[in-house]
Amino acid sequence: MPIETKLPAQVPSSLEGWVKLLDGIRVPVPKESHDRVLAAVNDNRRSLRDIAELMQDSPSLVLCVMREANHPANASMAEPAESLEVALNRLGLSRILQLMGRLPAVPADDIPPVLRQFLLISQHATQQANGLFASRLARLWQEIHWGSLLFLSPLWPLALAYPKLLDAWELRVIHKGEDAAEVEHALFGVRIMELCRAVALHWRLPEWVTQGYRLLLEEREQLAQVLNIARDPDALNQQHRLDDESGLRRWFNQPANTVLLANGLALSAQVGWDNPHLLRWQLLTALYLQTTLDDVQQQVHQQAAASARHHARHALFHPAEALIWPWEQRRPHPDMLTAPPPPAQDLERWRALCGELLTQPSPFSNSMHLATLARDALLACGMQRVLLLMLDKPNDCLRVQQSAGLPREAAALKVDLNASTLLQKLLSKASQLRLTPENHARFAPLLPTTLRALFPSEHVLLRSLALNEQALMLVIADQGGKPLADVGVQAFGKTAQCIERALASFANRNG
Template structure:
């Protein structure tokens, strides 16, 4: 997991931070590509095709091939062109600089966004590449890399992806307002600036420029596309606007359409946004809405076969649901978890026993985890502080994704964590104070505990904070009674820590 970084609030600050990000790649993919580069029987096209399942590798190589210092005026439009410019030796050196991590160590939010990009590339290949075979490579790589400016943002700040998804897609808040609150700048403007800075393929820059600087053209096209049942009338309206008609025939629009289809389907196949992109695609392809939907659904299934991952969401799953179902609205309220009073008392008695019955810290924290679970908190994280309070490392976790077990936090980047480590204390987060403290918490921590209710408590031994407890009710509200039980459990754990520290005396 990446170290939590401060959230910039200006365009220049964002560009500086995101330009310096080094995106990780899954170890298996990294090794597969490395072996291909060393295989003299492989052609550049075969190597490029092998890399298409590793978006971060593709972005790294195309950025390097198109860097500002290059003497070539035109940016490489495909990975094969980039490999030709770089050569195999330089490509291998760049590959060795890319961090290779286990999948569980790569933030789920980054992998989810890259899955959307892979889905978009499949939509582009299936809908447009066959019709524009001469431009197949440009269409594929342009559609895959269209959201690339967002990858380092989500890698550095995974919590922003979750907040944007919940507020914009789940609650329907205006995207522009949410993005200004979270980022300080419009998201599309940031994407355009980064695409230009990296010299990404021209079609990507054109797509963002349309969304940022010429939205009226897109609105006019959407207005005509809405009348999908009357193709003759649509053609008459296009004939009356030659500029719009010429724009609509540009092949570069295919990557914008593919990504619009993939991102809107991430929420709901039948929502207003999905319908708009489907109708606009129909206008572009001279196809009916029904024909477009059939093609889009087929490509989504094909994408799921190739790229679906167990812990990620793929829109093809929703094709089995009722047509109007929305993924973010199907979540039922958090289940009320019942406490187990007898088990809780048993575990607390073990914690309070003197002298301490624990042979090591792992046994003690395992008992502490069991006590918290028995008290009615299904999601629990126990982190130990090092001697210098410069790092918090997971010791026990329950009810959380696998990456929770490998979490490493640096308190220096979080005012909340620094205060909790300075002296024992407790923080109860709720909708009333979430806005005040959310930005002060590490993004990797917020990504694990999605919701608006959370308890954090630091525990001391011999006057020094040694542990941080974090627990919640699956994101649901925490009652005063549950808060009291949590506090009593924390007191038992704190006494156990003190007793354990004195066991040799």
């Protein structure tokens, strides 16, 4: 069954809009897991506990069952089900069968990679929770287990619906260190933690899930106080300081905090084992368990390896992989890696297209025909987003001739030259500007906001093309926001030269 999610044209900007949207998205279930569970439900020899154990391999299936059991129309009790077994008991086998029939079951490899990565993080968090806390709090193991698995579940439908938004958040906040509040308001219109708490409350997820978000949103001052104590290198002094703050000690020692600690460890480990976010969660965990940081790090590494044995999947990153890397090495965001060279067939097509551009006399019937072939040549040389604009000198503006890899509305774009001194300079003569992280802050603000919105990247090429020393076209291109390889920049330059010569041939033909 294909994944079909109808999304609005615009990203929601309010908490209510996001909750409504995410509530209506069906998170897909791996078909293999779906079939195994369905067979168990139809087998009268299998107990509900057996069914619950089989469901553990599919976090999205667990979420569907918990949401169904805790829906106001189905929940016979005021309190939401805190464990999967309780949820299964509430629904009964016939209702479970009905639910299974409505779920979108697809092959695991067909589930979008950003969603699969988040599901893997949740499974890793559950392993950390079980290994670090469940044995010490055996009576509460179910609350710890299911709360840890479902803590990040409000992000699962978001990862399915808007994976690029989450990718952009990770790149800007985690890897580039931009202010989280500013980035989240720009991307989502709301804070991520507020959105997660609102969705968790709407779905009536286990109390330990919503309590974790409440701590992050409303109890950050207490968390900072505890972290300050956790940083004290003297373990005995730590305990004395906690004893002096009995209210703070009781607040921190709540069993529900294990869910947040486990997810903090799993989520921050995605970046690398040597990063300040992970160290903070390790220090807090060491204080909670009343042990040393070295001991916690050893246990966390062991649990990561155990999780990888059970949960690692092809094409997904598991932090256990990084345990054999140099300690200071971190996983780069895909958009921080230099774009790969185009495949051989694209390069062959690029050479052929450049040959057409250089043909004499000009084979083009009109300027649009020429611009179309120029766009195709730029794509073949490795560019992923391309905009070709022609100078409309009487109106002091640029009008789009061709575009690729950009929203449909880009085709109707008109850029006022009077609004940008940078564009005026570029069009004063044939010239090229390469935006990089080093000069982006200097040049990007000088570009019109419409162009910055189409190319939200620190790696962009802008080149004006001239005819008889008069610039008449502007080419803007990038490689999907990734750092530009030198070979890609060279290919862009050669393609621009071919387009410029094609413009000259075309003008002479019409002359």
